[in-house]
Amino acid sequence: MSRSTPALARPEPSLDHARPLVVRGLTKSFGPGTRAPWSTKPRRRVRALRDVSFQVDAGSVYGLIGANGSGKSTLIRTLSTLVLADAGDVRVFGYDVQLHSMQVRRLINRVSADPSFFRQMSALENLQFYGRIYGLPGREVRRRAVEILDRLGLDRYRQRAMVKELSRGQQQKIAVARAFLTSPVLMLLDEPTTGLDPRSKRDVQAFVREVQRDHGATIFLTTHDMDEAEVLCDRIAFLVGGRIVAEGTPLELRRQVAGGRPVESVDMEDVFMALTGRSVEDDEEETTDDE
Ligand SMILES: Nc1ncnc2c1ncn2[C@@H]1O[C@H](COP(=O)(O)OP(=O)(O)O)[C@@H](O)[C@H]1O
Ligand SMILES: [Mg+2]
Structure with missing residues (x-):
């Protein structure tokens, strides 16, 4: 008997x-x-994103400044399925983030700007807990957690100290390790x-560069550090008031404002200033x- 597709079923997209x-x-x-909650402004609608469009190539690092x-x-x-957009379309490897959020979640991971942990547990214990939630084998998680934290430069002593004893920078490294534990293809x-x-x-x-180079992961990152964007990113977009106002490779962006100057001599801070005001x-x- 042949299996027929119900006439109204939405075809399942395949991984692109x-x-x-x-x-x-x-x-x-x-x-x-x-x-x-902290806003003292009168109640008005805040426009956080306005008609944002861009695309990221496989295996590249894309920076949003x-x-x-x-x-x-x-x-x-919004990209990580946690916020619903009012309008527009986001596809992760061909999957719509709203219609196929489960498929999307298996392909991505996210490091938030303000990560949280069990503060009375160590970095390794936190990572093991997280690995268990993701159904990763315990021994494998332990090995990878140590390996990633080593590479991030969090020493073995601090890997075992309670998170609350660690600096913000050290905690951020645990957040990065946690996100890479699941080997996401889009970070x-x-x-x-x-x-x-x-x-x-x-x-x-x-570490980010290494993961991109050795594992072919695609990375989307936000920053307000121009040097970081230059060093890490294949393409950069400037976001102002929820709108992308400029986009290109670092070289293309510099060229836009270079005028008669040699392109290499143009500072990225100046490029941002010139293109965004x-x-x-x-x-x-x-x-x-x-x-
Ligand atoms: N949950 C929310 N409720 C209301 N306003 C929000 C919320 N999240 C963000 N905003 C507002 O949206 C705008 C963009 O915020 P955000 O995306 O956090 O910017 P960024 O990460 O670049 O600092 C800000 O004006 C912020 O106050
Ligand atoms: Mg932010």
């Missing part, structure tokens, strides 16, 4: 290896009922190095419907 991430017309507003409040975390949360990193000391920054950046270090005002 060539397209880790395609975003079209993504738009998201918050409120007025759900304004951030924007000031505080520009919409970076909202974008990452979403929300400001993975913000607040880290220069040495820890380099450790995390080196603002500094990435200044926090953004909330953009509301009135604007």
Whole structure:
């Protein structure tokens, strides 16, 4: 007997290896009922993402640069199925993040800008707990956890210390290790190095590059560190007020503002300033419907 597909069933998309991430017309507003609890502004709709479109090539590192409040975390949360968009289309390896969120979750992992752990447990215990939730074999998790933390430069003593005894930078390394434990094919990193000391920054950046190079993972990261974007990213987008205002390879972006100067001499901070009219270090005002 032949199996027939019910006439109205939506065909299951298949994995499209060539397209880790395609975003079209993504738009998201918050409120007025759900304004951030700390906000003192009158209740208005905040426009966090406005018609955002871009795509990320397989095996590449894509960087999104924007000031505080520009919409970076909202974008990452939308890509990782945690926030529902108002409009637009997000595909992860061909799967729609809203219609096929379970398939998407198996392919991605995320490092949030503000990770949390069991503070009375050690890094290794936290990672083992997380591995168990993901159904990974305990011994394998232990081996990989130590291996990844070693590579990130968290020493063996600190791997066994309670998380609450560790610095923010050290905790961020545990967050990175946790996300890579599941070997995701698309990694979403929300400001993975913000607040880290220069040495820890380099450790995390080196690890990200290694994972991309050796495992062919695709990486989407947000940052407001221009040097980091330059060093790590194949392509960069500038986000201002929830809108992508410029996009390209670091070289292409520099060329846009170089004028008569040699392209290599153009500083990325200046490129951001020239293309967005603002500094990435200044926090953004909330953009509301009135604007
Ligand atoms: N859950 C929420 N409820 C209401 N407003 C939010 C919420 N999350 C973010 N926002 C607002 O959306 C805008 C973008 O925030 P966010 O995506 O966190 O920016 P970034 O990560 O670039 O700092 C800000 O104005 C912020 O206050
Ligand atoms: Mg953020």
